[in-house]
Amino acid sequence: MAKQRAAQIRSMEATALLASMRAQLETEVNSVLYLSRSLTTFVSAYPDSSPERWYELSREIIGDAPLVRNIGLAPDNVMQFVYPLEGNEAVIGLDYRTNKEQWPAVEEAIISGKMKLAGPVNLIQGGQGVIARAPIHYRHGTARHYWGLASIVLDFDTLMNKSGIKETASGFEIAIRGRDGTGETGDIFFGDRAVFVDPVAKMQIFFPGGVWVIAANPIHGINASVIWMRLTAWGLLAVLAGLIMLMYRLYRLAHHQSNTDSLTGEANRRSLMHRAEHLAQLYPRSGIGFALLFIDLNHFKAVNDTHGHHMGDLLLIAAARRLRDNCRATDTLARNGGDEFILLQPGVGLEDVRRLAAKLEQLMANPFEIAGLELSISASVGYAVFPNESNDCETVISLADSRMYARKRKKKALEQRGRQDDIEEVVVVE
Numbered sequence: 001m002a003k004q005r006a007a008q009i010r011s012m013e014a015t016a017l018l019a020s021m022r023a024q025l026e027t028e029v030n031s032v033l034y035l036s037r038s039l040t041t042f043v044s045a046y047p048d049s050s051p052e053r054w055y056e057l058s059r060e061i062i063g064d065a066p067l068v069r070n071i072g073l074a075p076d077n078v079m080q081f082v083y084p085l086e087g088n089e090a091v092i093g094l095d096y097r098t099n100k101e102q103w104p105a106v107e108e109a110i111i112s113g114k115m116k117l118a119g120p121v122n123l124i125q126g127g128q129g130v131i132a133r134a135p136i137h138y139r140h141g142t143a144r145h146y147w148g149l150a151s152i153v154l155d156f157d158t159l160m161n162k163s164g165i166k167e168t169a170s171g172f173e174i175a176i177r178g179r180d181g182t183g184e185t186g187d188i189f190f191g192d193r194a195v196f197v198d199p200v201a202k203m204q205i206f207f208p209g210g211v212w213v214i215a216a217n218p219i220h221g222i223n224a225s226v227i228w229m230r231l232t233a234w235g236l237l238a239v240l241a242g243l244i245m246l247m248y249r250l251y252r253l254a255h256h257q258s259n260t261d262s263l264t265g266e267a268n269r270r271s272l273m274h275r276a277e278h279l280a281q282l283y284p285r286s287g288i289g290f291a292l293l294f295i296d297l298n299h300f301k302a303v304n305d306t307h308g309h310h311m312g313d314l315l316l317i318a319a320a321r322r323l324r325d326n327c328r329a330t331d332t333l334a335r336n337g338g339d340e341f342i343l344l345q346p347g348v349g350l351e352d353v354r355r356l357a358a359k360l361e362q363l364m365a366n367p368f369e370i371a372g373l374e375l376s377i378s379a380s381v382g383y384a385v386f387p388n389e390s391n392d393c394e395t396v397i398s399l400a401d402s403r404m405y406a407r408k409r410k411k412k413a414l415e416q417r418g419r420q421d422d423i424e425e426v427v428v429v430e
Contacts, residue, residue, distance in 0.1 A: 007200070010200050010218055011200045011201050012241070013170070013171075013172075014172055014199075014200045014201035014216040014217075014218075015201040015203070015241075016241035016244075016245070017169065017170055017172060017201075017216060018174075018201055018202070018203050018214050018215075018216055019203065019241075019245050020164070021163060021164055021165050021174070021214060022203060022205050022214060024162070024163040024164055024165075025159070025163040025165065025205055026205060026206070026207075028067060028159060028162050028163055029117070029130075029132075029154065029159070029207060031065070032065045032067055032068055032132070032152060032154060033115065033132055033152070033208065036061060036071075036132065036134070036150070036152050037330075038057060038060075038061070038282055038286060038288075039054070039057045039058065039061060039071065039073075039150060040134050040136055040150050040330070041288060041330045041346050041347065042054075042057055042286050042287075042288050042347070043073065043136050043138075043147060043150065044136050044137060044138050044147070044328070044329075044330050044346075044347065045138075045288055045330070045346055045347020045348070046287075046288075046347060047136075047138040047145075047147050051080075051081050053286075053287065054073055054081050054083070055081075055083060056285055056286075057285065057286055058071040058083035059083065060285060061152075062083065062084070066158075067154050067155065067158055067159060067162060068152055068153070068154060068155075069127075069129055069153040069154060069155040069158075070082050070083060070084060070088045070091075070125075070152075070153050071083050071150075071151070071152050071153075072091060072150070072151045072152075072153070073148065073149075073150055073151075074094070074096060074148050074149040074150075074151065075147060075148035076148050077095065077096045077097055077106065077148060077149060078093065078094070078095050078096075078148075079091050079092055079093065079094040079095075079096075080092070080093075087125060088125045089125075090124045090125045091123075091124050091125055094124060096149065101121060101122070102118070102121060102131075104180075105118035105131075105133065105180050106118075106133060106149060108209075109133045109134070109135050109149070109209070110135045110146070110149070112209065113135055113137070113329070114134075114135075114208065114209055114329075115132055115133065115134040115208045115209060116132070116133055116181065116208060116209030116210060117130060117131070117132050117181055117207040117208055117209060117210055118130070118131045118132075118133060118180045118181070118210075119131050119156065119179065119180065120156040120179065120189055123153065127155070127156070127157075128155075128156040128157065129153040129154060129155060129156055130153070130154045130156055130159060131151050131152070131153050131154075132151065132152045132154070132208070133149055133150070133151045134149070134150045134151075135148075135149055136148055136149065136150055137328075137329070139328070160190070165190070165214075167190070167191045167192070168219060171218060171219055172200075172216040172217060172218055172219060173191060173192055173194075173195050173216065173217050173218075173219055174190070174191050174195065174214065174215070174216055175188055175190060175191030175192055175193065175195035175196055175214070175215050175216075176188070176189060176190040176191060176205075176212055176213065176214045176215075177189065177196060177212070177213050177215075178210070178211055178212040178213050180210065181207060181209055181210010181211055181212070182210065182211075183204065183210070183211040183212070183213055184213055186212075186213075194217075195215050195216065195217045196215050198217070199215035199216060199217050200216060200217055200218065201215065201216050202214060202215035202216070259271035259274075261334070261335040263313060263316060263317065263335070264316060264317055264320035264321075264335050265320075266320050266324065266333050266334055266335055266341075267332055267333065267334040267335075268334055268335060269334055269335075269336050269337065269342065271332075271334060272332050272334035272342055272344055273393075273397075275332050275344060276290065276292065276344055276386075276393055276396075276397075277393055279344075279346055279386075280386060280391075280393045283386070283387060283391075288346050288347050289346075289347065289348075289349075289385060289386050289387055289388065290344055290345060290346045290347070290348070290385075290386050291344070291345045291348045291349075291352070291353040291356075291383055291384070291385045291386070292342060292343070292344055292383065292384055292385075292386070292396055292397060292400045293342065293343040293345070293353065293356065293357060293360065293381055293382070293383045293400065294336070294340065294341075294342055294381065294382045294383070294400045294401050294403070294404035295323070295340065295341040295342070295343060295360060295364075295379050295380075295381050295404070296339065296340045296379065296380045296381075296404050296405075296408055297316075297319060297339040297340070297341075297364065297377050297378075297379055298377060298378040298379060298380060298408065298411065298412075299376070299377045299378065300312065300315070300316075300339040300377055301339075303315055303375055303377065307373065307375075311370065311371065311373070311375075314370050314371065315368060315370060315375055315377070316335075316339065318368050318370055319341070319364065319368070319377075320333070320335065320341065322363060322364070322368075323341060323343065323360070323363075323364075326359070326360070326363060327343065327345075328345070330345075330346055330347075331343060331344060331345050331346070332344040343360075348385070349385060349388060350385050350388055350389075353383045353385055354383075356383075357381040357382075357383050360379060360381050361378065361379050361380070361381055363379075364377065364378055364379035365377075365378045365379070378411070380404055380405075380407040380408035380411055381404060381407060382400050382401065382402065382403030382404025382405070382406065382407050383400050383403060384396045384397075384399035384400040384403065
């Protein structure tokens with residue numbers, strides 16, 4: 001019984017230690033990946049932009065993230081830009097397609113269309129790095145084209161140190177496996193492989209497009225009395241550690257809920273407005289403007305009144321999915337409450353947004369098939385563009401909102417007069 005109790009306490013101690021390491025590691029990586037979105041958004045919006053513009057944004061990102069070793073852009077999968085250049089000259093001209101070590105992970109990112117974390121890998125310029133790769137696509141007319149790859153290299157040793165991860169810590173041996181995000185089946189790249197033979201604790205670390213697994217085992221040869229003293233102390237702290245883990249999970253859940261619409265799973269107004277303000281602040285350096293489109297569903301109340309609120313909820317979910325399926329990866333779609341949505345599109349101008357407003361109205365006019373019923377609604381779209389029409393975020397929001405209501409009144413008047421053929425006309429409200 002005593003041995004069993006000791007084993008339980010060792011497992012609790014190891015679990016608390018790994019949880020702390022995992023939380024710090026995920027925080028370090030995700031904070032860098034959030035900063036990197038501004039660069040990929042810019043290139044997607046301006047595929048013909050020059051390295052001078054890339055330089056300014058890259059300098060901004062690295063200035064805020066000392067963990068980043070370098071940032072690279074590879075049009076057509078050939079590295080043509082790296083910041084900082086000093087010390088990284090060897091990577092210029094790298095063709096990922098001919099690099100047997102890195103191409104599989106690159107190809108997987110391209111196929112999935114999503115950012116992936118690869119590594120750790122041996123870098124051409126020396127040392128080891130964990131590489132976040134994001135495929136970049138742009139639109140020409142209605143066609144979607146592959147531009148190339150953005151990569152952010154995190155220094156592996158610095159990442160481990162900042163996350164407090166060492167091969168031995170608090171009486172435990174630590175090891176990590178899952179190179180290139182392959183989880184349990186992946187190679188062990190940190191620590192002694194013997195740790196994974198029968199670990200007292202292990203847990204998954206989640207990154208974009210992959211998983212690492214971290215494990216711990218007690219260090220052999222420690223004096224038994226010392227172990228018992230430490231385990232007894234940890235027994236008293238185990239409840240506190242559990243509460244901390246619970247609070248952390250509740251914090252992450254609350255953070256997610258505070259930025260997400262609970263019905264549709266899309267962003268909420270707060271999250272979208274934060275993104276708009278962030279883009280507005282970056283505009284002087286990035287030159288990336290954005291459009292806001294307010295989308296209000298017409299005749300939605302009739303569905304609620306006729307078929308009930310449950311059917312109305314299903315219709316909102318279907319409408320959100322239809323809108324999301326016609327957005328770019330760099331766009332932000334949010335539910336503004338009730339039957340209203342907001343779409344934020346970086347890097348578009350007035351002509352583009354006019355066409356998009358017409359497309360969205362036509363899109364929402366197509367009937368929905370839900371639970372065996374065919375439901376018909378329509379949409380009224382109002383829009384405004386930053387900074388073309390105003391360089392004040394609040395003014396842009398107000399303008400888009402007022403245009404949406406003016407469009408709604410116009411369509412209602414046309415419907416009342418029976419002029420159905422004019423309903424899909426795109427009206428610009430001054």
